Amino acid sequence: MLKQNLQLKLSQKLSPQQIQLMKLVQLPTLAFEQYVKQELEENPALESGKEEAEYDEFADEFDNTSDEYNDSDVIDMNDIDIDAYLSDDEIPDYRLHANNYSDDDDGHEVTFSAEVSFHQSLINQLNTFSLSDEDYIVAEFLVGSIDDSGYLRRSVQELTDDLAFSQNIYADETRVAQIREQVIFQLDPAGVGAFDLQECLLIQLRRKKPSETIDLAIQIITLAFEPFSKKHYSKLQQKFNVSDELLKDAIQEIERLNPKPGSSYSGSNVQVEQIVPDFTIKVVDNELELSLNGRNAPELHVSRDYTTMLDTYKHSKERTNSQKEAVFFIKQKLDSAKWFIDAIKQRQQTLLITMGAIMEAQRDYFLTGDEAKIKPLILKDIADKIGMDISTVSRVASSKYVTTPYGTRLIKDFFSEALKNDQGEDVSTREVKQILQKIISKEDKNNPLPDDVLVQMLKERGYLIARRTIAKYREQMDIPVARLRKIL
Numbered sequence: 001m002l003k004q005n006l007q008l009k010l011s012q013k014l015s016p017q018q019i020q021l022m023k024l025v026q027l028p029t030l031a032f033e034q035y036v037k038q039e040l041e042e043n044p045a046l047e048s049g050k051e052e053a054e055y056d057e058f059a060d061e062f063d064n065t066s067d068e069y070n071d072s073d074v075i076d077m078n079d080i081d082i083d084a085y086l087s088d089d090e091i092p093d094y095r096l097h098a099n100n101y102s103d104d105d106d107g108h109e110v111t112f113s114a115e116v117s118f119h120q121s122l123i124n125q126l127n128t129f130s131l132s133d134e135d136y137i138v139a140e141f142l143v144g145s146i147d148d149s150g151y152l153r154r155s156v157q158e159l160t161d162d163l164a165f166s167q168n169i170y171a172d173e174t175r176v177a178q179i180r181e182q183v184i185f186q187l188d189p190a191g192v193g194a195f196d197l198q199e200c201l202l203i204q205l206r207r208k209k210p211s212e213t214i215d216l217a218i219q220i221i222t223l224a225f226e227p228f229s230k231k232h233y234s235k236l237q238q239k240f241n242v243s244d245e246l247l248k249d250a251i252q253e254i255e256r257l258n259p260k261p262g263s264s265y266s267g268s269n270v271q272v273e274q275i276v277p278d279f280t281i282k283v284v285d286n287e288l289e290l291s292l293n294g295r296n297a298p299e300l301h302v303s304r305d306y307t308t309m310l311d312t313y314k315h316s317k318e319r320t321n322s323q324k325e326a327v328f329f330i331k332q333k334l335d336s337a338k339w340f341i342d343a344i345k346q347r348q349q350t351l352l353i354t355m356g357a358i359m360e361a362q363r364d365y366f367l368t369g370d371e372a373k374i375k376p377l378i379l380k381d382i383a384d385k386i387g388m389d390i391s392t393v394s395r396v397a398s399s400k401y402v403t404t405p406y407g408t409r410l411i412k413d414f415f416s417e418a419l420k421n422d423q424g425e426d427v428s429t430r431e432v433k434q435i436l437q438k439i440i441s442k443e444d445k446n447n448p449l450p451d452d453v454l455v456q457m458l459k460e461r462g463y464l465i466a467r468r469t470i471a472k473y474r475e476q477m478d479i480p481v482a483r484l485r486k487i488l
Contacts, residue, residue, distance in 0.1 A: 026395040045333035054138035150192040150262030191261035216250040275401040448482040
């Protein structure tokens with residue numbers, strides 16, 4: 001039996017140039033530089049640097065309107081217009097220079113200091129222990145399994161299984177546990193090799209000179225870790241029946257411990273991301289000037305050697321199949337180079353247009369530096385203003401930085417939701433968060449302010465905010481509840 005049905009499908013296909021542009025727009029300056037270098041390495045038809053003067057005679061554009069790629073293996077050389085590939089782009093079109101970039105910005109060398117890594121330091125300490133060959137291999141394996149914070153994130157059973165598969169060491173779980181406790185726990189900094197925070201704190205406390213305070217601290221961590229973590233000090237005092245002074249000293253002793261012993265190691269090879277601003281905003285005669293980082297405007301051109309190859313083929317009387325295949329390859333590389341240059345040009349235009357609209361929207365802030373003057377702004381506002389898609393604005397805002405007279409800021413920091421004050425005016429949520437943070441920073445730490453009181457204090461300042469909204473803002477700023485902010 002024959003069945004018929006009708007389906008309506010809506011699909012959108014992006015051209016290679018559009019996909020490339022979206023990828024380029026999202027990249028920050030350093031990543032963009034690496035992407036350009038990679039493209040220069042992969043495409044021999046693309047070259048960097050200033051173009052030779054002879055190129056000025058080529059004024060015509062590449063004619064790619066008739067180029068269509070398919071999966072056919074047949075090369076029809078009649079479809080290739082050689083003359084169209086013997087020209088170059090107009091040079092001023094894609095060369096956008098910035099005033100804030102100097103030729104010697106890349107001329108300095110960065111010096112690095114060679115330091116012993118965290119894990120290498122642990123390995124060096126293992127050499128001071130008298131261990132059998134097999135025990136040393138087990139201990140070395142445990143050290144290698146410690147993360148950068150100093151913790152072992154796998155159980156003894158998992159570690160034992162890994163030893164059998166990777167090192168061909170069939171150790172007993174009890175033996176592995178003993179090596180962890182007798183060897184790894186003795187390494188510096190104190191606390192490395194623990195499974196969790198509770199064990200990490202206990203290791204550090206047991207390294208200290210015994211005293212009444214230390215003994216109480218060990219009991220608190222061992223028997224009442226959950227009430228301690230939630231700062232239920234009254235329950236702790238009731239459970240251990242100690243004086244306020246002794247309990248206070250024990251808690252202070254615990255708070256001085258290091259919850260992440262590995263991260264505090266001076267030789268830890270932790271790489272910090274380098275931020276290179278994409279834009280610079282200056283205030284000149286009470287007017288704003290926007291400029292694009294020069295690293296975002298590389299000088300690129302099509303290789304003259306490739307155009308010479310095509311010119312040679314054009315005047316050749318005999319054309320072999322190998323020559324035809326070579327010309328087809330050259331054509332593809334030239335297309336790719338042209339597309340890449342155009343994508344860079346569009347990227348620069350997109351960045352400048354988007355940032356220009358954001359600068360005008362937050363003009364009061366960029367002129368004064370007062371964060372209270374940051375207006376409510378959402379991505380749709382900028383997208384509607386510049387006539388671009390919201391996703392494009394998001395790509396620019398989420399990964400780009402701008403240098404202002406008041407510091408370097410992430411562009412997305414200038415976007416915030418709006419709420420109404422008691423006068424019916426729209427105010428930025430960022431402004432409310434700043435006021436909330438100031439209130440909490442000035443509170444009495446022995447008697448911190450609960451959310452209900454914060455609601456009332458903000459109401460007195462003209463901000464009508466619900467209690468759940470206050471809680472949401474606190475969480476966004478990593479501020480705990482009043483009970484956890486209390487200090488004895």
